[in-house]
Amino acid sequence: xxxxxxxxxxxxxxxxxxxxxxxxxxxxxxxxxxxxxxxxxxxxxxxxxxxxxxxxxxxxxxxxxxxxxxxxxxxxxxxxxxxxxxxxxxxxxxxxxxxxxxxxxxxxxxxxxxxxxxxxxxxxxxxxxxxxxxxxxxxxxxxxxxxxxxxxxxxxxxxxxxxxxxxxxxxxxxxxxxxxxxxxxxxxxxxxxxxxxxxxxxxxxxxxxxxxxxxxxxxxxxxxxxxxxxxxxxxxxxxxxxxxxxxxxxxxxxxxxxxxxxxxxxxxxxxxxxxxxxxxxxxxxxxxxxxxxxxxxxxxxxxxxxxxxxxxxxxxxxxxxxxxxxxxxxxxxxxxxxxxxxxxxxxxxxxxxxxxxxxxxxxxxxxxxxxxxxxxxxxxxxxxxxxxxxxxxxxxxxxxxxxxxxxxxxxxxxxxxxxxxxxxxxxxxxxx
Amino acid sequence: xxxxxxxxxxxxxxxxxxxxxxxxxxxxxxxxxxxxxxxxxxxxxxxxxxxxxxxxxxxxxxxxxxxxxxxxxxxxxxxxxxxxxxxxxxxxxxxxxxxxxxxxxxxxxxxxxxxxxxxxxxxxxxxxxxxxxxxxxxxxxxxxxxxxxxxxxxxxxxxxxxxxxxxxxxxxxxxxxxxxxxxxxxxxxxxxxxxxxxxxxxxxxxxxxxxxxxxxxxxxxxxxxxxxxxxxxxxxxxxxxxxxxxxxxxxxxxxxxxxxxxxxxxxxxxxxxxxxxxxxxxxxxxxxxxxxxxxxxxxxxxxxxxxxxxxxxxxxxxxxxxxxxxxxxxxxxxxxxxxxxxxxxxxxxxxxxxxxxxxxxxxxxxxxxxxxxxxxxxxxxxxxxxxxxxxxxxxxxxxxxxx
Numbered sequence: 001x002x003x004x005x006x007x008x009x010x011x012x013x014x015x016x017x018x019x020x021x022x023x024x025x026x027x028x029x030x031x032x033x034x035x036x037x038x039x040x041x042x043x044x045x046x047x048x049x050x051x052x053x054x055x056x057x058x059x060x061x062x063x064x065x066x067x068x069x070x071x072x073x074x075x076x077x078x079x080x081x082x083x084x085x086x087x088x089x090x091x092x093x094x095x096x097x098x099x100x101x102x103x104x105x106x107x108x109x110x111x112x113x114x115x116x117x118x119x120x121x122x123x124x125x126x127x128x129x130x131x132x133x134x135x136x137x138x139x140x141x142x143x144x145x146x147x148x149x150x151x152x153x154x155x156x157x158x159x160x161x162x163x164x165x166x167x168x169x170x171x172x173x174x175x176x177x178x179x180x181x182x183x184x185x186x187x188x189x190x191x192x193x194x195x196x197x198x199x200x201x202x203x204x205x206x207x208x209x210x211x212x213x214x215x216x217x218x219x220x221x222x223x224x225x226x227x228x229x230x231x232x233x234x235x236x237x238x239x240x241x242x243x244x245x246x247x248x249x250x251x252x253x254x255x256x257x258x259x260x261x262x263x264x265x266x267x268x269x270x271x272x273x274x275x276x277x278x279x280x281x282x283x284x285x286x287x288x289x290x291x292x293x294x295x296x297x298x299x300x301x302x303x304x305x306x307x308x309x310x311x312x313x314x315x316x317x318x319x320x321x322x323x324x325x326x327x328x329x330x331x332x333x334x335x336x337x338x339x340x341x342x343x344x345x346x347x348x349x350x351x352x353x354x355x356x357x358x359x360x361x362x363x364x365x366x367x368x369x370x371x372x373x374x375x376x377x378x379x380x381x382x383x384x385x386x387x388x389x390x391x392x393x394x395x396x397x398x399x400x401x402x403x404x405x406x407x408x409x410x411x412x413x414x415x416x417x418x419x420x421x422x423x424x425x426x427x428x429x430x431x432x
Numbered sequence: 433x434x435x436x437x438x439x440x441x442x443x444x445x446x447x448x449x450x451x452x453x454x455x456x457x458x459x460x461x462x463x464x465x466x467x468x469x470x471x472x473x474x475x476x477x478x479x480x481x482x483x484x485x486x487x488x489x490x491x492x493x494x495x496x497x498x499x500x501x502x503x504x505x506x507x508x509x510x511x512x513x514x515x516x517x518x519x520x521x522x523x524x525x526x527x528x529x530x531x532x533x534x535x536x537x538x539x540x541x542x543x544x545x546x547x548x549x550x551x552x553x554x555x556x557x558x559x560x561x562x563x564x565x566x567x568x569x570x571x572x573x574x575x576x577x578x579x580x581x582x583x584x585x586x587x588x589x590x591x592x593x594x595x596x597x598x599x600x601x602x603x604x605x606x607x608x609x610x611x612x613x614x615x616x617x618x619x620x621x622x623x624x625x626x627x628x629x630x631x632x633x634x635x636x637x638x639x640x641x642x643x644x645x646x647x648x649x650x651x652x653x654x655x656x657x658x659x660x661x662x663x664x665x666x667x668x669x670x671x672x673x674x675x676x677x678x679x680x681x682x683x684x685x686x687x688x689x690x691x692x693x694x695x696x697x698x699x700x701x702x703x704x705x706x707x708x709x710x711x712x713x714x715x716x717x718x719x720x721x722x723x724x725x726x727x728x729x730x731x732x733x734x735x736x737x738x739x740x741x742x743x744x745x746x747x748x749x750x751x752x753x754x755x756x757x758x759x760x761x762x763x764x765x766x767x768x769x770x771x772x773x774x775x776x777x778x779x780x781x782x783x784x785x786x787x788x789x790x791x792x793x794x795x796x797x798x799x800x801x802x803x804x805x806x807x808x809x810x811x812x813x814x815x816x817x818x819x820x821x822x823x824x825x826x827x828x829x830x831x832x833x834x835x
Contacts, residue, residue, distance in 0.1 A: 173617035182616035189583055197607055200573040204580020215562055241573035402618035405676035409655045411704050411751025414758040414790050
């Protein structure tokens with residue numbers, strides 16, 4: 001894996017590095033279209049061209065490297081992309097995400113949870129589209145908007161709700177909170193409060209996967225890591241540094257940009273010199289793909305390709321999902337800057353409504369099936385709240401537990417004993 | 433000749449020769465702690481203890497595997513071998529990489545170049561480019577990558593080419609390295625070692641002469657150790673790699689060429705313990721890293737003037753070994769701290785607070801602390817010399833303290 005051979009491989013990759021060439025056969029995305037793909041700018045709102053755009057996107061949006069995918073694209077996309085089981089699974093996951101987040105808002109305003117809580121409403125297609133394709137041993141790294149990533153990855157709703165209520169039964173014993181969801185069992189590596197912070201961690205997890213295969217000789221280790229982050233993060237150094245390292249070492253990782261056009265109150269267009277994030281992938285030697293993040297089926301198709309690439313050892317992919325959050329940045333955000341017309345536009349593209357329509361129109365499920373799922377999820381969420389309510393709060397003895405994996409790290413006290421030998425030390429009596 | 437004795441209950445002071453040349457004969461001796469413990473006196477006069485309180489691993493702080501042949505042969509069977517400090521670090525690292533295949537190294541120029549101070553020389557050839565990873569110049573990201581790898585099962589050793597560069601990795605070190613074990617409710621461990629050379633060198637300029645121990649010391653969830661001799665460099669390196677906690681190992685640019693004879697056997701140095709360098713009666717001098725040598729040089733002068741300083745290399749910068757330090761304070765009643773860190777908010781400042789908090793009744797005089805000047809290290813040699821504490825100042829300080 002020395003750098004010389006990597007460079008050679010990169011130069012023979014089929015994608016074109018000239019983004020402005022409209023006839024590049026590997027980059028149909030860059031074919032004729034309005035200069036801004038994004039309908040979310042405060043200044044320009046291209047509602048009138050949206051329907052044309054959508055059609056364009058359906059046939060040309062997905063950019064992929066392998067021939068297999070090109071073949072798939074030439075088929076009509078109106079052939080069924082999913083089976084009934086898959087459809088119901090996707091629907092249930094998105095409904096769970098939506099219902100859970102709505103319940104979080106309720107609980108927050110009732111004073112059951114505090115601090116910064118960032119809700120995912122509207123972006124469910126991205127989480128469901130990607131994470132439902134993963135195995136348990138694959139890893140997911142998220143940001144502070146991580147409740148739904150946790151749920152999609154398999155963390156029980158009870159554990160997440162308890163964590164939000166700050167109870168000991170939470171997935172992180174109440175020590176992490178909304179922005180720090182972790183699960184060893186489900187390989188959810190966080191939950192990070194600072195943007196961009198999780199991307200190197202995801203790169204490390206992908207590195208471990210490669211290490212396991214090549215050094216530990218676990219030949220069948222094909223674990224993939226997904227790193228989720230937003231448009232604001234794409235202007236941060238850690239993003240670029242990790243794109244470089246991941247491509248350099250062909251790490252099995254997919255960088256998923258959830259571009260919801262807003263970083264709190266900063267419009268993506270006001271913050272970014274070139275707002276087309278997917279273009280930054282090829283600059284580092286990996287494919288950059290743009291996809292409609294409000295359509296779970298499209299996301300899923302792109303995800304399949306990207307995850308497949310990573311599993312086969314072909315390296316990372318940058319996927320930009322154009323999506324939107326229906327609520328403010330957090331529950332404390334008054335959300336005054338966004339244009340109501342923009343919000344309305346995206347509300348009309350609600351991913352859950354879209355999937356529901358698809359399922360029913362293609363006779364994959366009936367209204368009754370979907371209503372049954374709605375009801376089931378309501379019960380799951382209610383149960384989660386009840387469980388969280390009834391769970392105990394952490395006692396003071398939990399304060400200093402888990403600061404160190406090896407509590408000898410608290411050192412030796414004046415009496416010659418390790419501080420951790422004192423049974424009461426975890427209450428906070430220990431000094432450094 | 434190696435002899436082993438067992439002292440039960442009695443505190444037997446073991447004396448050893450005074451030797452304080454700059455490049456190395458070390459002697460360690462200390463009254464045996466209460467309870468069963470055994471010591472091994474090496475032919476070069478070094479004594480190593482296996483204190484009872486430090487149970488768990490038998491390897492801890494025992495220089496020699498405990499052989500029960502008290503009928504010692506006239507010549508020791510394992511004479512040890514001589515090497516330089518950077519070779520000792522390399523040896524420790526190599527042994528751990530052989531012992532555990534999950535141990536890997538990441539950093540700039542650690543692979544093909546062998547490390548800017550040659551600590552990883554030859555390792556890439558031996559273990560491959562993935563286990564000794566040459567990274568691009570992206571400290572924050574490759575430190576974070578090390579943390580992600582540690583969370584998912586590897587045991588990385590991240591090298592900062594110069595400790596100062598790790599300022600760029602502060603985000604990852606503080607937020608992720610220190611915190612993730614806690615915020616994940618104990619689910620993920622981060623057995624990472626972050627190491628690199630720091631300290632004031634020879635006219636390296638302000639940015640290459642930084643001491644980051646004071647900046648990192650408040651981060652909860654990490655341990656910090658500073659090595660000063662080939663013996664403890666190897667021991668601390670191995671202990672840090674084996675530890676489940678994230679450990680920052682501070683090396684010093686000017687100490688890499690120290691030579692010492694170290695044991696052939698496998699040994700580690702306890703991460704939380706301080707090292708008794710020279711027992712004494714009149715004053716306790718606490719120091720670490722390069723200042724240890726300035727202190728020992730001053731000690732020569734002080735002994736000639738009739739003083740008997742007790743010198744302790746605190747080694748563990750976070751947490752402090754308050755037992756060793758406390759015992760010393762209780763004996764001498766006077767404390768001088770000599771450090772290379774800046775005065776403001778430095779390790780010395782924390783140490784003064786800790787000692788005052790715990791041992792105030794035992795002090796006959798206020799604690800004195802000699803630190804580097806609060807200044808970006810100047811390039812000019814004459815100014816740089818005055819930036820750090822010199823032996824003459826230490827002598828004066830002891831004289832003042834012992835009035």
